[in-house]
Amino acid sequence: MADRVAASRPGGRSGRVLTAIYTSVGELVGEGADKISFPVIAERAGVNPTTLYRRWADVNALLEEVAVAALTRDGESVPDTGSLQEDLTRWAEIIARDIARPERTRYLRAMVSARVETVSGCPVTEKRGEQASEVVLRARGRGEPAPTVEQVLDHVIAPLYHHVAFALPVDDEYARRLVRDVLAMVR
Amino acid sequence: MADRVAASRPGGRSGRVLTAIYTSVGELVGEGADKISFPVIAERAGVNPTTLYRRWADVNALLEEVAVAALTRDGESVPDTGSLQEDLTRWAEIIARDIARPERTRYLRAMVSARVETVSGCPVTEKRGEQASEVVLRARGRGEPAPTVEQVLDHVIAPLYHHVAFALPVDDEYARRLVRDVLAMVR
DNA sequence: TGCTTAAAGCAAAGATCATTGCGTTTTGTT
DNA sequence: AACAAAACGCAATGATCTTTGCTTTAAGCA
Known part of the structure; x- marks a missing residue:
């Protein structure tokens, strides 16, 4: 139910998978998709759904993480x-x-x-x-x-x-x- | 996707069903239930899930309706x-x-x-x-x-x-x- | 270069949700 | 009292979703 622990292996495949997931979420949200679920996100990211279930408590937790990342990656001063x-x-x-x-x-x-x-x-x-x-x-x-x-x-x-x-x-x-x-x- | 039409048959059984549903929602929310779905609400209300699916677009629409009802039934002046x-x-x-x-x-x-x-x-x-x-x-x-x-x-x-x-x-x-x-x- | 193990993949099984057609009940009206 | 329509119930079905145990991959480190 709570968020999982921080990644202790940020690079390589794990990093690529995470990027793919973030990208997938971004695209889905951008397209105004109404059904955003772990399986849907995973398919577009070319990743196994299990990975998402194991890392985030639920879809909203992931969405929030992506939202924060999008806002925090400065560009706007x-x-x-x-x-x-x-x-x-x-x-x-x-x-x-x-x-x-x-x-x-x-x-x-x-x-x-x-x-x-x-x-x-x-x-x-x-x-x-x-x-x-x-x-x-x-x-x-x-x-x-x-x-x-x-x-x-x-x-x-x-x-x-x-x-x-x-x-x-x-x-x-x-x-x-x-x-x-x-x-x-x-x- | 949008809300269904207003009830054209407010009394009798329909009224009782609606009351039961509202009560069910109120109890579930009060208990802090984490999984609030149509089937769950329906079971507690002693009502068929189909009724909910046909009347409300989704769970949040119903929740909002109950919330508004709770706020609007004046008591607070x-x-x-x-x-x-x-x-x-x-x-x-x-x-x-x-x-x-x-x-x-x-x-x-x-x-x-x-x-x-x-x-x-x-x-x-x-x-x-x-x-x-x-x-x-x-x-x-x-x-x-x-x-x-x-x-x-x-x-x-x-x-x-x-x-x-x-x-x-x-x-x-x-x-x-x-x-x-x-x-x-x-x- | 190996070793350890975190992290990802795979597959199967079960649970829950969601939709739909059709029959039944019952409300509001004539 | 009788009718038409609305609302509900039932049941079957398909679609997702979710969980779980086990296997495989490869990241980080000595």
Whole structure:
């Protein structure tokens, strides 16, 4: 039921198999497949289903892992324009555009489903926290009044993800509104 | 795949069957059952599985229906203390305590999973919007400066649900903090 | 270059889910 | 009371899914 242990043999065949599985998941999610199961993922990856059953507790756990990997493999750096308002706005817009994509929505659902009561927090939220911290600290370094990291997470990130989770519209305008609101708190 | 049509025969046997199904779902969710499927629900309800397959698109759709019913059957009225700060705080605390319960968390996950791209919004959010509207309108009637309904939804409700969805801690203190933040916007 | 063993493959068996056609019950209406 | 349609039950069937024991491969290391 819980996640399996970390791989103690990351290279060679094991590595190739893992890559194939990740790729398979990515393709399936991208295509909007409605039935994503271990056997289906395994077939496309050219791998034996047993491997999946033995390594992950369930499909959502695997989906979450892939989602985190996709988000964590940096490519997106936080905006640094010299203005808190501008940094936050651009950052929020980037996130809004990103998570509004159908694949991301799918991953989001998987992450919510995969959460267990005993486990607190998730890598994605932590990642967003780090990014928020970066922006906030820079602003404070410039002497600008800035919200706390928690406030940014609660009032910009949370509403964005909430909208996606409940299929409510998410666009740049909405992202900008959230940033306006959170900045209004510190004035 | 989509939800079936509304029942055109609400009484008698059909009504009893529906009640039995709802009860069954409630019990299973309450017990924290990990495998909730149509056959399982049906057996406990003393009903034929076919009935479920024919009426609901999938398990999550049924779970969402039960969740909405549980929330909508009023019992909880919105606080009316004469002070916006007080009303919002108490209301947020009520919600926080409610959704922090394991059963509610389970329902929340189901609602997120049940959402489809083509469908926008959900009954629960609408319900919260009505409640927020009530509090906000009363405050304005008294001449108090008040946030918009959207602001309450984005900055109080969304963070609460977000925390629950990602297994982050949710308590009274957190609820109060959110209310403080949203009120700070309008000053 | 071997050795050890983690990790993957294979195959079989069982469990559960999901679908479908058809007959039966029963609701709501005339 | 009688009818038509809706809703449910039943049973058979096929499709997946899931688990398990055992074998084979090959990664990491001495």
